[in-house]
Amino acid sequence: MPSLAATRMLLLVGDSLSSGKFYRCSRVARLYGTVRCMGRVSNESGPLTLTSLGFKSEMETTRGNEKNKLKNGISTVEVPKRREKKVSPTRETNAVKKKERIDIEALAPFAAKSFSELGLPPLLVERLEKEGYKVPTDVQAAAIPSILKDHDVVIQSYTGSGKTLAYVLPILSEVGPLKKDDEPRNKMDIQAVVVAPSRELGMQIVREFEKLLGPADKRLVQQLVGGANKSRQEEALKKNKPVIVVGTPGRIAEISAAGKLHTHSCRYLVLDEVDELLAFNFREDMHRILEHVGRRSGASQNGPKARRAERQAIMVSATVPFSVIRAARSWGCDPLLVQAKSVVPLESVPASASIKTSEVPSDGKLQAQAPVQSLPPSLTHYYSVIRIQHKVDTLRRCIHALDAKCVIAFMNHTKQLKDAVFKLEARGMKAAELHGDLSKLTRSTILKRFRNGDVRVLLTNELSARGLDIPECDLVVNLELPTDSIHYAHRAGRTGRLGRRGTVVTICEEPEVFVMKKMQKQLGVNIQTCEFAEGKLVVNEDE
Numbered sequence: 001m002p003s004l005a006a007t008r009m010l011l012l013v014g015d016s017l018s019s020g021k022f023y024r025c026s027r028v029a030r031l032y033g034t035v036r037c038m039g040r041v042s043n044e045s046g047p048l049t050l051t052s053l054g055f056k057s058e059m060e061t062t063r064g065n066e067k068n069k070l071k072n073g074i075s076t077v078e079v080p081k082r083r084e085k086k087v088s089p090t091r092e093t094n095a096v097k098k099k100e101r102i103d104i105e106a107l108a109p110f111a112a113k114s115f116s117e118l119g120l121p122p123l124l125v126e127r128l129e130k131e132g133y134k135v136p137t138d139v140q141a142a143a144i145p146s147i148l149k150d151h152d153v154v155i156q157s158y159t160g161s162g163k164t165l166a167y168v169l170p171i172l173s174e175v176g177p178l179k180k181d182d183e184p185r186n187k188m189d190i191q192a193v194v195v196a197p198s199r200e201l202g203m204q205i206v207r208e209f210e211k212l213l214g215p216a217d218k219r220l221v222q223q224l225v226g227g228a229n230k231s232r233q234e235e236a237l238k239k240n241k242p243v244i245v246v247g248t249p250g251r252i253a254e255i256s257a258a259g260k261l262h263t264h265s266c267r268y269l270v271l272d273e274v275d276e277l278l279a280f281n282f283r284e285d286m287h288r289i290l291e292h293v294g295r296r297s298g299a300s301q302n303g304p305k306a307r308r309a310e311r312q313a314i315m316v317s318a319t320v321p322f323s324v325i326r327a328a329r330s331w332g333c334d335p336l337l338v339q340a341k342s343v344v345p346l347e348s349v350p351a352s353a354s355i356k357t358s359e360v361p362s363d364g365k366l367q368a369q370a371p372v373q374s375l376p377p378s379l380t381h382y383y384s385v386i387r388i389q390h391k392v393d394t395l396r397r398c399i400h401a402l403d404a405k406c407v408i409a410f411m412n413h414t415k416q417l418k419d420a421v422f423k424l425e426a427r428g429m430k431a432a433e434l435h436g437d438l439s440k441l442t443r444s445t446i447l448k449r450f451r452n453g454d455v456r457v458l459l460t461n462e463l464s465a466r467g468l469d470i471p472e473c474d475l476v477v478n479l480e481l482p483t484d485s486i487h488y489a490h491r492a493g494r495t496g497r498l499g500r501r502g503t504v505v506t507i508c509e510e511p512e513v514f515v516m517k518k519m520q521k522q523l524g525v526n527i528q529t530c531e532f533a534e535g536k537l538v539v540n541e542d543e
């Protein structure tokens with residue numbers, strides 16, 4: 001029943017979406033190619049950089065008149081040529097590993113610019129280097145200068161392309177001890193509020209800020225996520241005087257309504273996973289946040305000038321449906337749409353059709369819609385048709401066939417999810433459940449065990465579909481169909497992060513096949529049918 005309902009919903013959404021680009025490839029080549037390519041591509045836990053991959057990039061840049069380009073709706077992002085050199089063949093003796101590294105590099109979305117060229121302060125660049133971030137990604141190269149020039153922005157780029165640092169870095173350029181000037185700050189003021197739809201994502205963003213601020217200054221960022229002790233959060237606000245808060249809508253709104261969060265003079269409001277934050281269940285809390293964060297008392301509500309005196313709005317997601325464009329136009333002041341290789345005024349984005357290419361079309365107009373271009377090119381997609389009672393067994397065979405080491409499997413209902421964990425464990429496969437019914441502490445313990453490799457399969461629901469960054473995840477399985485292609489994109493995007501290879505397998509029943517076909521059209525990706533036999537992945541011929 002639930003899957004049928006989901007199917008109907010998808011159809012309703014689907015008809016309004018345009019069909020994407022299809023490509024077909026040789027079955028046999030795919031089969032063996034995929035089996036060979038599976039597995040962790042990197043055992044290093046640090047961030048993936050050109051250097052960590054054994055490459056260095058040569059950069060050439062050109063300068064243009066950014067202001068005029070912006071006015072005319074043309075990309076402000078220069079796309080310089082990039083050539084990569086192998087550093088030294090002696091550094092990498094294993095030929096297969098070398099091949100994998102080349103593949104990752106080819107797919108990694110690194111821009112041919114350095115962080116310092118983007119206008120970030122030297123102290124912050126130094127800190128980035130220390131943390132292993134050497135080269136910005138394409139979307140960071142596009143977003144950072146736009147935010148530093150005080151533009152309100154909607155940042156859209158595929159999953160795992162580095163959107164978090166795309167806003168964290170410009171904020172740290174202006175706020176806190178790494179900022180550009182050494183103007184003394186008003187200790188009482190919160191300068192940036194970051195809103196995320198889940199605790200896990202909120203905590204992940206906090207860690208990103210903390211990493212760069214360092215142990216001495218990490219108290220300057222405060223988490224305000226739900227499920228944690230509220231009084232302790234309020235005490236920390238009083239004691240630590242943070243300049244940045246990151247939290248979930250409910251908890252931020254609650255503490256704000258209690259008069260314990262003073263955000264009227266806040267400079268930045270970030271809405272991470274903005275399309276999710278627009279959902280009905282967040283409506284009231286988001287209303288309060290939008291009304292109170294960065295709304296200086298005495299500022300007139302009318303006119304762009306007055307609005308500009310208020311906060312800078314930064315909205316982020318891999319999927320940007322037109323509802324987000326519409327909302328961003330009303331919340332922002334002349335906002336820009338920032339994608340990996342283009343920056344255009346949001347006004348030039350019409351309501352129809354979809355973002356099919358990151359290039360600006362000849363008429364200078366970009367078109368926005370959700371799922372196309374939300375998935376990284378490094379993913380391979382399959383679906384396997386089976387009977388419902390064989391789902392968990394198929395999952396187990398799929399993991400063996402692909403030799404996947406770090407698997408996220410999505411289901412829609414908690415009970416089925418628990419059953420699946422039980423069955424996998426009974427067959428000797430280390431599995432754990434993660435869903436909203438668990439306490440915050442249990443959730444973070446499970447995630448830690450999964451990140452450490454103590455758990456091979458994480459059975460979860462939509463809770464983990466957005467933003468969760470586990471670079472080692474090499475396989476995503478949909479054990480039940482996602483509600484629509486937007487949900488498919490976010491689930492699938494938990495693998496193949498930042499140029500790594502990843503596989504997405506959807507295990508479905510015969511009546512759901514048409515949904516898969518619809519979804520591949522909407523997403524503009526090829527989703528091949530497959531089976532798992534004799535410990536191998538067998539890709540079926542097209543009908």
Ligand SMILES: Nc1ncnc2c1ncn2[C@@H]1O[C@H](COP(=O)(O)OP(=O)(O)OP(=O)(O)O)[C@@H](O)[C@H]1O
Nearest residue numbers: 047048135136137159160161162163164467469498
């Ligand atoms: N310039 C960079 N160099 C190396 N690693 C980076 C860089 N920028 C980001 N990363 C790493 O890339 C990974 C993905 O980044 P992030 O989580 O910000 O992606 P995202 O685009 O927000 O994904 P999603 O849409 O799923 O939320 C993270 O592990 C992050 O630390």
